[in-house]
Amino acid sequence: MLEKIDGIVIKTQDYGETHKIVTLFTKKLGKISAIARGAKKPKSRMAAVTQPFIYGEFFIYVNTGLSTIQQGEMINSFRFIREDIIKTAYAAYITELTDKLFDTHAPDAYIYDQLFQTLTWIAEKEDAEIPLMMYELKLFKKGGFAPVVDHCVNCGNKDSPFVFSVSEGGLLCNSCKYMDERATTLLNSIANLLRVFSVVGVEQIGTISVKEENRKVLRHILDTYYDQYGGYFLKSKKFLNQLDKLS
DSSP: OEEEEEEEEEEEEEETTTEEEEEEEETTTEEEEEEETTTTSTTOHHHHHTSTTOEEEEEEEOOSSOEEEEEEEEEEOOHHHHTOHHHHHHHHHHHHHHHHHOOBTOOOHHHHHHHHHHHHHHHHOSOOHHHHHHHHHHHHHHTTOOOBOSSOTTTOOOOSOEEEETTTTEEEETTTGGGOTTOEEOOHHHHHHHHHHHHSOGGGOSOOOOOHHHHHHHHHHHHHHHHHHTOOOOHHHHHHHHHHHHO
């Protein structure tokens, strides 16, 4: 069946000498893979619209297996992302993470909107680290391994102070922190940020200021947590870490 579908290109791979397999993340159908015939040809009308991070309107013959892109029209190229290596690295990371954590044909309108909002933020603003973490936490929830960040994972206590335990899967209150001697001590502000990041959409924040030392703590928590529970090696994350070390 031929369908008109809006979607974001989250992955491409070469197929033969002239074709591409394009993975789209769509609001209507979720993640789908489709062949774009002739997309590797420089003069092909499909070449531009099948680049990573493109948001476009596609006419697709949808199948349960590999679908076929009949034609496509670019809605937003996110040009400023591809012109900046840091922005490209951020976008590559969140699209790869989305691809890894979503099954095919499993639509999620909220996550789709959050991906679009996060890409828009990366394209238009300089500091994308906080929106990145907000999106990560929502994807962790979608993947079924989100940390507990609104109460103590052991007793349910909602009163601070808290520590964060990777091994226990989230916050531990003052009475339960004995359960993990390696837990990361949290300022109340950091514990609050984890809670807010997990539930608030990127579109709901304007500018947000987080101290550099607090960002490092948050980044360490999310990285360590994903390493424990995520299950997928991400090439884009390795590259992003290398860029962080250089900066």
